[in-house]
Amino acid sequence: MKRLSVITALAFVAFAALLQTGAGAVNMTIAEKFAGAPSKGPSGVYTFDKAHTAIGFKIKHNNLIYLPGHFRDFSGSINYDSADPSKSTVEFTAKITSIDTGVDGRDNHLRSKDFFEVEKFPDLTFKSTKVEMKGNQWMVTGDFTMKGVTKSITFPFNIAGINPAGERSGARMGVTAATKLNRRDYGINYGVPAVIADEVDVDLQIEATMPRPTAPAAAAPKTE
16 A cells, blocks of 8 residues: 555656646747747848738727728838847838728818828838837837827737748748827827827738749859
């Protein structure tokens, strides 16, 4: 009976150790998801794929529901450093005249002096100044300009994944990000908060591509 008890105790210790090992493996997977995974993709300049990218926003109306919108005309790039992602940079520009909330009359009003005043301020821009990891979350800081006002903003982002270059296409990166902006900080003051909220939710869903490396040309045969 004593021998059986010793064997049982040893089995319990081994089982507990196995559980600890399994927990460590789960934690490593989580860490890789947020920190390690981005370093596995190739370095280089990834350009926003306009067909698979959404520069979106939403704003609360009458304190009831959110009205969504997006910009149809934009460009952007991510200069990605796989060895040290904190050295990466990102920038993008959206053409305000391309704003689209699904209602022509509202979109025209948003382009007017009451809101964006697109004839004087045609672009919305962002250019990063710092990328850093805080805990398990990547953060990007940069200069954001809207309606002629530039402010430094910081917001979280995640690299959803990087697909390496294939036989027919280059590498492809997925990035998601979200933040909140106060429109009045940028001189967009039309309307009262009870009707049009001051806070705007921004949602970025980005796919960016890097061309497949061009194969070096074959050397010309030597002639005697």
